[in-house]
Amino acid sequence: MHRTVDYKDGKVILIDQTRIPSELVELELSTYKEVADAIVTMKVRGAPAIGVAGALGIVLAARHSSTLDLKALYEELARAGETLKNTRPTAVNLFWGIDRMLNAAQAAVQVDSSVQEIVQALESLGEAMLAEDEDVCRAIGRHGAELLPKKGSVLTHCNAGALACVGYGTALGVIRAAVEMGKQIHVYADETRPRLQGMKLTCFELMSDHIPVTVISDNMAGTFMQQGKIDCVVVGADRIASNGDVANKIGTYSVAVLAHHHKIPFYVAAPLSTVDFSLVSGDDIPIEERSHEEMTHINGHRVAPEGVEVVNPSFDVTPASLVNAIITEKGIVRPPYKKNLKR
Numbered sequence: 001m002h003r004t005v006d007y008k009d010g011k012v013i014l015i016d017q018t019r020i021p022s023e024l025v026e027l028e029l030s031t032y033k034e035v036a037d038a039i040v041t042m043k044v045r046g047a048p049a050i051g052v053a054g055a056l057g058i059v060l061a062a063r064h065s066s067t068l069d070l071k072a073l074y075e076e077l078a079r080a081g082e083t084l085k086n087t088r089p090t091a092v093n094l095f096w097g098i099d100r101m102l103n104a105a106q107a108a109v110q111v112d113s114s115v116q117e118i119v120q121a122l123e124s125l126g127e128a129m130l131a132e133d134e135d136v137c138r139a140i141g142r143h144g145a146e147l148l149p150k151k152g153s154v155l156t157h158c159n160a161g162a163l164a165c166v167g168y169g170t171a172l173g174v175i176r177a178a179v180e181m182g183k184q185i186h187v188y189a190d191e192t193r194p195r196l197q198g199m200k201l202t203c204f205e206l207m208s209d210h211i212p213v214t215v216i217s218d219n220m221a222g223t224f225m226q227q228g229k230i231d232c233v234v235v236g237a238d239r240i241a242s243n244g245d246v247a248n249k250i251g252t253y254s255v256a257v258l259a260h261h262h263k264i265p266f267y268v269a270a271p272l273s274t275v276d277f278s279l280v281s282g283d284d285i286p287i288e289e290r291s292h293e294e295m296t297h298i299n300g301h302r303v304a305p306e307g308v309e310v311v312n313p314s315f316d317v318t319p320a321s322l323v324n325a326i327i328t329e330k331g332i333v334r335p336p337y338k339k340n341l342k343r
């Protein structure tokens with residue numbers, strides 16, 4: 001598959017995830033405002049993918065700046081950074097990616113580079129971040145694959161796959177790596193209401209790679225665990241607090257509680273850029289509230305009674321006590337997370 005996010009000839013290239021599985025369409029974005037809009041509308045989504053896309057948005061802002069004054073250039077980039085940061089609040093990778101790019105711009109401005117040199121430096125950093133994301137996912141996959149059974153079933157929630165990253169994926173990277181090692185893995189994919197990332201994206205990806213997958217509705221997970229059909233759970237993360245509490249797609253917490261009840265290991269696969277060491281616990285993670293139409297409408301068609309009260313939090317927080325291990329690019333982290341994540 002193509003990279004989910006890429007940079008070519010001064011343009012950010014994205015696979016439009018709102019059109020999968022019907023069609024695989026690539027978008028070419030020329031401005032940081034187009035990148036911000038693609039993040040809000042979830043044409044690009046998934047924590048690592050929006051982190052790199054946000055960073056590349058800053059590259060576009062630098063390319064299109066007409067100023068020759070370095071201080072004015074940095075101020076312009078910082079303003080673009082604010083616009084990009086104001087798109088989605090939960091995944092910390094977005095803020096990490098944008099700040100990494102802004103820090104590089106600031107360092108270049110301080111050594112009195114020319115505007116052209118700064119643009120080139122930011123483009124090179126963008127290329128490096130794209131390659132790094134793929135390498136990190138493969139490393140997560142290698143470490144995590146060891147945790148999966150030689151033959152068995154894995155439940156996942158939402159999409160933490162190639163489509164949520166530059167390529168390969170975190171939770172699905174673990175599954176891919178296990179399959180590459182010769183393990184026989186069957187995946188159960190929660191459909192993931194309300195936006196159905198599990199059914200639309202995870203199933204699409206795994207089927208493209210000929211990895212056996214069965215879609216189930218979110219409320220079926222418990223019964224499949226009770227019937228002994230799930231050997232472990234692997235999910236991604238949008239932000240992990242320093243104590244190991246994990247924010248991920250709404251419904252992840254319910255899956256973790258069910259896994260705990262059935263004594264099934266619950267693993268979180270995420271790059272270290274997803275860990276927010278500034279937060280003591282998951283209580284401080286901002287949870288995005290998305291449009292109520294995501295709940296009340298299906299394919300643009302109203303399915304809920306007119307006027308019904310709706311809430312639509314897009315993420316939930318799974319307490320560290322329900323997480324058996326966090327799989328990172330540096331290795332598998334076990335509790336106590338407060339101490340071991342730092343290490």
Ligand code: MRU
Pocket residue numbers: 045046047048091157158159160161164165169170171197235236237238248249250314
């Ligand atoms: O709202 P989304 O689709 O961006 O949510 C994505 C998730 O919750 C993923 O599990 C998470 O970002 C990890 S992706 C490797």
